[in-house]
Amino acid sequence: xxxxxxxVPRETSxxxxxxxxxxxxxxxxxxxAGASIELVRNGSWGASWLEPLxxxxxxxxxxxxxxxxxxxxxxxxxxxxLEGGEHERRLGPIDEIPYLITQDRWTFWRIGLVESLxxxxxxxxxxxxxxxxxxxxxxxxxxxxxxxxGLRGRGGAGFPTGIKWRTVADAEGDQxxxxxxxxxxxxxxxxxxxxxxxxxxxxxESMAIAGFATGANxxxxxxxxxxxxxxxxxxxxxxxxxxxxxxGENIQGSGFDFDIExxxxxxxxxxxxxxxxxxxxxxxxxxxxxKPPLPAIEGLFGKPTVVNNVVTLASVPNIVNLGGERYAGMxxxxxKGSLAFQLAGNVKRGGLVEKSFGxxxxxxxxxxxxxxxxxxxxxxxxxxxxxGAYLPExxxxxxxDYEAFMEIGAMIGHGGIVVFDDTxxxxxxxxxxxxxxxxxxxxxxxxxxIGSTRGVEVxxxxxxxxxxxESYDLLVELCDTMExxxxxxxxxxxxxxxxxxxxxxAKDFAPEAKA
Amino acid sequence: xxxxTIDNEAVxxxxxxxDSRPEMLVQILQQIVQHHGWISEDVIRQLASELNxxxxxxxxxxxxxxxxRTEPPGEHIxxxxxxxxxxxxxxxxxxxxxNSVLDEDTTLEPVYCLGxxxxxxxxxxxxxxxxxxxxxxxxxxxxxxxxxGS
Numbered sequence: 120x121x122x123x124x125x126x127v128p129r130e131t132s133x134x135x136x137x138x139x140x141x142x143x144x145x146x147x148x149x150x151x152a153g154a155s156i157e158l159v160r161n162g163s164w165g166a167s168w169l170e171p172l173x174x175x176x177x178x179x180x181x182x183x184x185x186x187x188x189x190x191x192x193x194x195x196x197x198x199x200x201l202e203g204g205e206h207e208r209r210l211g212p213i214d215e216i217p218y219l220i221t222q223d224r225w226t227f228w229r230i231g232l233v234e235s236l237x238x239x240x241x242x243x244x245x246x247x248x249x250x251x252x253x254x255x256x257x258x259x260x261x262x263x264x265x266x267x268x269g270l271r272g273r274g275g276a277g278f279p280t281g282i283k284w285r286t287v288a289d290a291e292g293d294q295x296x297x298x299x300x301x302x303x304x305x306x307x308x309x310x311x312x313x314x315x316x317x318x319x320x321x322x323x324e325s326m327a328i329a330g331f332a333t334g335a336n337x338x339x340x341x342x343x344x345x346x347x348x349x350x351x352x353x354x355x356x357x358x359x360x361x362x363x364x365x366x367g368e369n370i371q372g373s374g375f376d377f378d379i380e381x382x383x384x385x386x387x388x389x390x391x392x393x394x395x396x397x398x399x400x401x402x403x404x405x406x407x408x409x410k411p412p413l414p415a416i417e418g419l420f421g422k423p424t425v426v427n428n429v430v431t432l433a434s435v436p437n438i439v440n441l442g443g444e445r446y447a448g449m450x451x452x453x454x455k456g457s458l459a460f461q462l463a464g465n466v467k468r469g470g471l472v473e474k475s476f477g478x479x480x481x482x483x484x485x486x487x488x489x490x491x492x493x494x495x496x497x498x499x500x501x502x503x504x505x506x507g508a509y510l511p512e513x514x515x516x517x518x519x520d521y522e523a524f525m526e527i528g529a530m531i532g533h534g535g536i537v538v539f540d541d542t543x544x545x546x547x548x549x550x551x552x553x554x555x556x557x558x559x560x561x562x563x564x565x566x567x568x569i570g571s572t573r574g575v576e577v578x579x580x581x582x583x584x585x586x587x588x589e590s591y592d593l594l595v596e597l598c599d600t601m602e603x604x605x606x607x608x609x610x611x612x613x614x615x616x617x618x619x620x621x622x623x624x625a626k627d628f629a630p631e632a633k634a
Numbered sequence: 635x636x637x638x639t640i641d642n643e644a645v646x647x648x649x650x651x652x653d654s655r656p657e658m659l660v661q662i663l664q665q666i667v668q669h670h671g672w673i674s675e676d677v678i679r680q681l682a683s684e685l686n687x688x689x690x691x692x693x694x695x696x697x698x699x700x701x702x703r704t705e706p707p708g709e710h711i712x713x714x715x716x717x718x719x720x721x722x723x724x725x726x727x728x729x730x731x732x733n734s735v736l737d738e739d740t741t742l743e744p745v746y747c748l749g750x751x752x753x754x755x756x757x758x759x760x761x762x763x764x765x766x767x768x769x770x771x772x773x774x775x776x777x778x779x780x781x782x783g784s
Contacts, residue, residue, distance in 0.1 A: 383661060385701035402656055403695060404694055404698040461751065464721075464754060465722040543722065
């Protein structure tokens with residue numbers, strides 16, 4: 120009789136609430152029962168609120184159990200866990216959980232399904248199929264397909280990926296690079312992390328495709344240091360891929376050379392800005408560069424460089440496999456395809472929800488998120504990280520579409536959605552936006568470096584009611600200056616959350632503050 | 635616990651791991667901090683010499699990044715996420731609680747996002763990320779940390 124497969128995620132969120140202890144308990148109980156099991160460490164399906172979510176394979180089905188604690192395991196075994204037995208933790212077959220099956224999983228389809236660090240499992244699930252196809256159709260056709268798909272940068276800026284790749288491909292240079300931005304610093308975002316932990320070989324394949332398409336033979340991953348488990352998983356995956364001939368010289372006899380070097384960040388938020396990241400990859404302070412020149416022309420070590428976010432890159436294999444037209448058929452207007460939205464903060468069912476663009480914020484936080492975790496009314500929703508606007512209740516029907524968000528002075532960014540209930544003090548949140556900018560500013564340009572500190576001071580005056588009209592006008596003027604004159608999005612967009620609070624939550628400042 | 639001092643030889647070993655490439659400075663410093671907790675003036679001097687950089691260059695990089703402590707930390711390092719998703723779930727109150735219960739053997743640092751935003755508030759204890767950290771869970775983690783460390 121073959122071993123029964125039991126899936127326990129090795130993924131930061133799941134492990135942070137006890138998945139490793141659950142895995143140990145399951146192995147022990149199986150040993151006691153004399154049952155032969157195979158523990159499979161997969162990624163998280165993204166239903167973070169159900170973590171640790173374990174599954175047992177029964178026949179063709181995978182039966183899920185949610186919020187399992189190590190102490191539950193003996194009881195689970197007594198209830199016939201290995202046969203999918205009834206228990207209060209039992210959720211039913213994984214492919215019947217509404218939260219998961221109603222999503223549009225284009226980029227995240229393999230996550231949760233496969234054993235993260237098994238190259239065999241990856242190959243069984245279309246692994247490297249797109250890279251092989253890329254070799255077959257040629258670099259130009261790959262770029263055309265990505266352009267046709269309408270894929271835009273998922274790191275936040277939304278720049279068309281195909282155009283970026285074409286620029287690098289056409290740039291003069293004996294050496295070109297692919298730099299994967301895995302410095303996922305926005306609060307409320309974790310999609311890069313989930314992808315790297317759940318499908319590390321998928322990222323490796325995606326980077327190889329980008330390298331092949333643009334003529335780069337060297338890739339870098341810039342991973343933030345706050346993700347130690349991701350670092351462990353990626354390191355092992357890169358080694359495994361190299362040993363198996365999927366990285367290095369003459370990959371699988373194709374004549375194509377490509378290798379990846381993994382770098383760690385060191386706790387600087389600005390290093391998520393592409394040029395600051397390049398500086399950091401060169402071993403320097405993460406200070407923003409002037410643009411132009413664009414990194415696509417003069418990037419890492421002055422060479423043409425594709426800088427793409429993890430999720431952007433990982434969207435490519437299916438675009439190559441299924442065609443750009445198919446991807447462009449999803450989404451709305453100029454926001455094509457899908458985005459892995461992340462529900463976080465004060466939300467009952469937090470997690471990752473990959474949906475086609477056009478879904479509204481309300482649909483995500485009510486239908487998927489189930490409202491606030493506290494059960495209190497939603498007061499504000501911050502979208503797009505610390506530089507994103509706070510949306511009040513009346514803006515929650517805005518469709519998630521890059522341009523629709525720009526129209527209301529907001530941004531989608533990397534797709535993080537952070538919910539606050541009615542106990543939140545929005546004046547404090549506006550103050551935090553400026554404070555965070557002051558802490559993280561790289562210091563190169565004055566509006567950001569000085570403006571953020573002055574911003575905190577002015578907001579403190581507004582909160583205390585000191586010279587309120589004057590302070591209000593000064594804050595608005597400061598926001599104008601930062602927005603118009605900062606070198607990058609750090610100073611340039613910190614005013615977004617501040618202005619949104621002034622506009623929608625002015626009552627949270629001193630009672631008499633003018634709206 | 636990891637030793638809080640580092641000798642020349644250990645620094646040289648780490649530098650050697652990166653083939654003495656100056657562009658690996660951030661990586662080298664990261665390894666030193668991860669294993670030894672902090673960066674001393676002596677380490678800065680040695681790195682400048684081994685990587686053929688100016689001391690000002692190395693100093694600038696050390697000063698720039700939050701991860702690169704220039705003072706030895708306590709025996710344990712606890713980081714509480716101070717970013718928005720955790721704020722929405724009470725990280726400010728949790729930080730107040732932490733300040734009231736932590737001893738001098740523990741260094742408490744802010745961190746801006748551990749990527750565990752759907753299981754907020756998030757805390758990192760000696761490099762391990764924890765989620766859904768109530769004050770009770772925080773105290774239990776602290777007790778476990780002390781037990782493991784002694």
